Structures are given as C-alpha cells and as structure tokens.
Amino acid sequence: MVQVWFMDSDESDQRLQHKRQPAEYLDMQALYKRTGVEYFKINADDYVNDKQLIELRSKRGYSYEDEITCSEQCLPDYLNKLKSFYTEHLHTDEEIRLVLDGSGYFDVRDGEENWLRIEVIKGDLIIIPAGIYHRFTLDSNNYIKARRYFIGEPVWMPHNRPADKMDCRKAYLQDLAQLSKA
Numbered sequence: 064m065v066q067v068w069f070m071d072s073d074e075s076d077q078r079l080q081h082k083r084q085p086a087e088y089l090d091m092q093a094l095y096k097r098t099g100v101e102y103f104k105i106n107a108d109d110y111v112n113d114k115q116l117i118e119l120r121s122k123r124g125y126s127y128e129d130e131i132t133c134s135e136q137c138l139p140d141y142l143n144k145l146k147s148f149y150t151e152h153l154h155t156d157e158e159i160r161l162v163l164d165g166s167g168y169f170d171v172r173d174g175e176e177n178w179l180r181i182e183v184i185k186g187d188l189i190i191i192p193a194g195i196y197h198r199f200t201l202d203s204n205n206y207i208k209a210r211r212y213f214i215g216e217p218v219w220m221p222h223n224r225p226a227d228k229m230d231c232r233k234a235y236l237q238d239l240a241q242l243s244k245a
C-alpha cells in the first residue's frame with residue numbers, strides 16, 4: 064500500500080525514509096488536493112488485463128509505453144541517472160509510472176514548499192502532473208522496475224529548478240489554485 068508523508072529537513076542518505084518526528088501522513092485525497100498527484104492501484108501481475116489501467120490508457124490517450132529497471136546492474140550510467148532523478152525538476156508532460164516490482168520514493172513539492180514523500184511499491188500507479196517540482200530516489204533496496212506511459216512521442220527531458228517561467232509551470236500553479244479551493 065502506498066504511503067505518503069511530510070519529509071524532515073535532514074539531508075543525509077536520500078534512500079532513508081526521512082519522516083518527521085512524529086510522522087505526519089497524508090491520504091491519497093489530501094495528496095491530490097495539495098499537489099494534483101493522482102494514484103491508482105493496479106494488478107501488476109496482470110497489468111495488461113487490468114480494467115482500471117485499460118480505461119486510463121484509453122481515456123487519457125496513452126499511446127506509448129516502455130519499461131525501466133533502476134538497479135546498478137540494469138540501468139546504464141546508473142550513478143548519473145540517479146543523480147539526475149534526484150535533482151529537483153519538472154517536466155512539460157505528466158510523469159506516469161506503474162511499479163511492477165521493487166520500490167522507491169517520488170518526492171513532490173506542495174504549494175508551501177514542503178517535500179511530500181510518496182512511497183511506491185508493486186501495483187502502485189502514480190501520475191505526477193506537468194509543471195510540478197519533484198524528484199525520485201531508490202530506497203535502501205536499490206531496485207525498482209516500472210512501466211512508463213506517455214501521450215505521443217515521449218519527452219523525458221527534466222527541467223531543473225528554477226523553471227518558474229515555463230508555461231507548464233504557470234499552468235500547473237493555476238490548476239493547483241483551483242484544486243485547493245475545491
């Protein structure tokens with residue numbers, strides 16, 4: 064089951080949980096309202112036939128998909144990739160990930176500059192909106208296998224913070240203002 068918590072400000076080992084003391088958790092609805100991040104539970108053992116995923120793919124027009132395995136053995140240029148994943152950035156498109164195996168942490172910024180840490184495990188599908196500042200790290204198991212979905216030709220390019228002048232950032236902030244009012 065996915066868990067989400069506010070991170071502490073300790074900058075030691077990124078692979079540790081970094082929960083505040085006492086821990087402060089959010090449920091998925093609160094996460095959505097605070098950030099626009101969406102969450103779905105999928106049957107990772109038979110994702111091809113998972114009704115929820117089939118519906119998502121068709122409704123949202125995901126026309127591209129592939130698989131990424133992040134481990135020292137499988138990911139080319141492992142250390143540089145991990146460094147780039149953990150550098151605060153945004154994308155011009157949604158980041159859609161379905162975890163097939165292993166685990167990791169997606170961190171997203173809320174509107175008050177807090178880092179929210181989303182623990183993802185097998186079967187978790189998250190949609191990180193275009194324009195939100197975020198980052199990714201492996202946890203201490205050092206392994207995750209995930210499917211990546213995209214509308215059209217994939218654009219993986221991260222735009223490191225600051226990217227406040229980008230249109231996708233401005234659009235995201237407008238959407239967020241509406242979400243937090245709802």
Ligand SMILES: CSCCC(=O)/C(O)=C/O
Nearest residue numbers: 131148160198199207209
């Ligand atoms: C588990 S997918 C690897 C992380 C990634 O693809 C990304 O873009 C992080 O922001």
Ligand SMILES: [Fe+2]
Nearest residue numbers: 154158197221
């Ligand atoms: Fe990203």
